[in-house]
Amino acid sequence: MIRRDGRPLIAVVGSLDPTRTYEPVLRGDPAEARAACGELGEALARSGCDLVLFSSKPDYAEALVAAGYVAASSAEKPGRIVAKPPQRQQFTLSLPAETHVEVETVRDTSPEWEIAFYRTILQDVDGVILVGGGRSTLVTGVVTIAQRIPVLPVSVFGGGAERVWIQLDRGGDQEPDDIALLGAPWGATSATKLVDYLRRQITRRADERAAAEQAARRRARSASTGRAVAAVALIAALTAIPLADGAGNATFGSLTLLLFAPMLAAVAGAVIWDSFNTDQHWALAAVRGLGAGVVTVLLYVASQLLANPTLLDVLDVRRLLFFVIPLGFVAGLTFDLVYHKLRSAPDLPGTDLTVLTSPGSGEKAG
Structure with a gap:
């Protein structure tokens, strides 16, 4: 997977399926949660990020965020979506006739989605957004915290993302203001503030890696x-x-x-x-x-x-x-x-x- 200079790769993980049982349960208005995913996609497009998606199912956060991302991309700020489905899994993303988003499908060699999923999370992405979801979302958040990968758990809608937010408060190195931002109710400017937070975390991690590499060279x-x-x-x-x-x-x-x-x-x-x-x-x-x-x-x-x-x-x-x-x-x-x-x-x-x-x-x- 090729990175573009100055454009971080952001993975989206989670689901808002009303027919599933989540622990903890999904909270808030389902329509508001789905709209929030679209707003996050718009904020990611405006911020100059590339998306990494693992599924195109309509009740998954990936597809909801991608819809807002595609709508906000323009000729001045074109977008890029990298699809990483397992070897035999179908991936079909609905796009308008005229779009300014490049879709790149990179199939993993493994037929198991877990291997393709976690390998991409650990090796390729610069940041992760978690919305709702269940156990897989929780495990993804715990892994990203342990590996010091910038993670944005949207806790207001419950699910596995809420539990990751709690773990981030207990074991992360975020400032109290950042923890409060991640747990705040959803508002008109929430998507922009959250994406700005994620970009700050990515920049900080990049600076830490650069300092570590410089120290290693010394x-x-x-x-x-x-x-x-x-x-x-x-x-x-x-x-x-x-x-x-x-x-x-x-x-x-x-x-x-x-x-x-x-x-x-x-x-x-x-x-x-x-x-x-x-x-x-x-x-x-x-x-x-x-x-x-x-x-x-x-x-x-x-x-x-x-x-x-x-x-x-x-x-x-x-x-x-x-x-x-x-x-x-x-x-x-x-x-x-x-x-x-x-x-x-x-x-x-x-x-x-x-x-x-x-x-x-x-x-x-x-």
């Missing part, structure tokens, strides 16, 4: 940058091995390679670990990795100096780099994991952390 760019930083840091750390001298007295250059190469490896490890997270912040991960690398390499060198005080007199930096670079990488890779484990660990029984961390906690209790 996250993708940030993730790509993080992977590039990790690769550069790791390559720079490994480049220190061929640049290092053999055994000899420690110099500024040899100590710089010994200290900074594992730090770069730790940065690479931390950023690589961060790339597996849903919420990625490679810059923060790089800082944490740098800190882990500093602590790790200094502790290692300090331990070696304690064991061998003359280490700096005959320092084999190249040999040490083969050990400290992987050590720094592992330190950066596992720092976040260890940190989160420590934060999520349960307190020891009987331990009062407020006492341990409060000023004067080192003093003996009286």
Whole structure:
């Protein structure tokens, strides 16, 4: 189904069949309800919307809304109706001889109307109007609310649309004024106000999707940058091995390679670990990795100096780099994991952390 730029696809769902039993029951004057559907169709045509219909039965809201939609379409504002009947279901829409509405029939591959119906609702339409109806109308409304599809339940005439309005009040994110509008008695301007409400909801959802897509693109760019930083840091750390001298007295250059190469490896490890997270912040991960690398390499060198005080007199930096670079990488890779484990660990029984961390906690209790 092809969308036209700036013209949202609006599905109409519901029925006003006087021979059926509805729960809750249909309310109000049946003639007023049928006329209201025509007014909704006129307002949709003036608002520049396209219709999606699933049935052409005269007691269904689709046909009633379509009649008003066709009557209000003009050469200046032509309309478009997309029919989505199941594979073997007949669809015959009565149109005047001269009409400014294009009717496009797109038959679904499934013979079951439920599959064709809900697949179109979930995948194709931009908004849904509910009038009267029974269980199918109720289920459609619940699905649209759950999937954050803009929905307009005309509650004043009862039926499944009224129950959807109640659910929208309980679980939706509409403003109180919008809920009051959806539940107000029908008047001369109701159709225009309701269609304007639906267009606002469609615009808001479109803005939310655009913001989400933009945020996703930012996250993708940030993730790509993080992977590039990790690769550069790791390559720079490994480049220190061929640049290092053999055994000899420690110099500024040899100590710089010994200290900074594992730090770069730790940065690479931390950023690589961060790339597996849903919420990625490679810059923060790089800082944490740098800190882990500093602590790790200094502790290692300090331990070696304690064991061998003359280490700096005959320092084999190249040999040490083969050990400290992987050590720094592992330190950066596992720092976040260890940190989160420590934060999520349960307190020891009987331990009062407020006492341990409060000023004067080192003093003996009286």
